[in-house]
Amino acid sequence: MVNDATVVILAAGQGTRMKSKLAKVLHRAGGKALVEHAISTARHIAPPERIFVVVGHQAEAVGAVANAAGVRSFEQRQQLGTGHAVMCGESELAGLGGLLVVVTGDCPMVRPATLQSLVDLYQKTGAKAALVSADVDDPTGLGRIVRGDNGDVLAIVEHKAATPEQLTIPEINAGFYCFEAEAFWKHVHEIRTDNPAGEYYLTDMVAILLKAGHRVVALKAADPSELLGINDKVQLANADRILRERKVHELMLSGVTIIRPETVNIDADVVVGQDTVIEPYVQIKGATVIGENCHIASSSIIDHSHIGDNAQIHPFSVISNCTLDAHVHVGPFARLRMNSHLHEGTHVGNFVELKNTEFGAGSKSMHLAYLGDSTIGSKVNVGAGTITCNYDGKKKHRTNIGDRAFVGSNSTLVAPLNIGNEAYIAAGSTITQNVPENSLALGRSRQVVKEGWTPKR
Ligand code: UD1
C-alpha cells in the first residue's frame, strides 16, 4: 500500500467484441465483475478514497459497482481514447500529488504483487513513468514497446500506427502505468489525436515525457498470462478458468480437501475452513463462508450462505441466502432458500424445501416436505409429506411450531397457525386451527371398514 498513490481504473469502453448488451467490465470471471477485480487489486496499492473508476458505457451500473466496493467514479461521456479517459478526472485528480497509477479495467488476472513491483521499479529508478510489459507469442492489436540502447522505453506504438518493423516487436504494453502525478498533469494536454484512430492515446505520454527530458522504464512481467486482457467471450471463459484454478489452489494450500478440483467452481470471495472436504462438481458462490471439517458432497450448489463447522451437505443440495449452524445434515436433494436458518444439529433430508424458515436446534424433517415462512422450535419432528400452506392466494402467513412437537406424515398446516410445545398432529391431518401445547390434533375423517364387501361388488 502506497499512501500517496491514486489509482484510476479505465472502464468506460463498451467492449464491442464481447457482442453483448452488457458493458464489458460488468461481465464476470471467477465470480466477480471484471471491474470488481480491478478494484480489489487497486485496494492493495492505494487507499479506497484515492481509487477512481472511469465510467462511460452503462455509467450508472458500473458506477454502482464502484460505489458498492467503496470507491468513487467519474464519467467520460464520449470515449475519445484512454488518455482522454484519465483527463476527464482532471478536476478531482490533478490536486492529488504523489503517484498516479492507471490500470485497465478489463484485465482481471493481474496480481497485486505485479502492480506493487511496478510501483517499486518506479520508485527505485526515479523515472517519471513506469509501465508493465510482456513478451507474447501473438502481439496482434496491442501496443508495442520501443526501447532505447540503455533499455529505457522510448515510445509505445499502437498496432494501427506501427511500421512493419515495429510490428515484429514481441514486447507489448499491458495497460498498467505508474506516473509521477505532477509530471503527468503538467504534460497530459500535449496528447494529440493525430493517429489512425483519431483518439487521445494515454500511451503517447511515454514519448511526451521523454521529450520533456524524463525517463520512462518498463517492468517486463515474468508471467504474461496474468496480463491477458478480456476482449471477447472466449478470453472471458479462459480468465474464468484461470481465476477458479487459482482459487482452488489457494484453498487446498490452506487445508481444504478438494476432490477433482478441476470440476469445482468456487467464487473469488468464498471462505472455506480447514479439513472441509469438497467433492466433484460442487459450486460455491458469492460471499459464502463454510466452516471447518464440513463435507460438501457432489453437485451441491451453495450461494451467499454461512455454514458452520462439521456440517454434512449431501449430494445435489441447493442452498441460497441461508445460515446453517454447526453439525447440520442436509440433503441429498434438499433446497434451502430465502434466509432460512438451520440451528445446530438439525437434519433436513431428501426433497425437503425450506423457505424463510427458522428450524430449531435438533429438529428433523427427513423426507418430502415444504416448510415456508415458519418458525419451528427445537427437537421437532416433521413427518414425511408435511406442507405448510403459507399462501392464501393474496398474502403469506406464518406457521409457528413449538419445541418437541411431532407433526405426523402427510399433514397440511394451513397458516396462520400456532402449534404448541409437545403437541402431536395425527398423520394425514389438515390443521386449520391452533393446537395448544401438550394436545393431540386429528384433522381427518374417521376410517370406515365394510367387511365382506368385495364378493358383493
Ligand atoms: C490499450 C493500449 C495498448 C495496450 C492495450 C492492452 C492505448 C492507446 N493502448 O489498447 O497499448 O497494448 O491497451 O490491453 O491505451 N477505455 C476508456 N475510455 C476510452 C477508451 C478506452 O475508458 O475512451 C478503457 C476501456 O474500457 C478498457 C481500457 O480503457 O478498459 C483499454 O481500452 P481498449 O480500447 O481496450 O484499448 P486497447 O486498444 O486494447
Ligand code: CA
Ligand atoms: Ca483492450
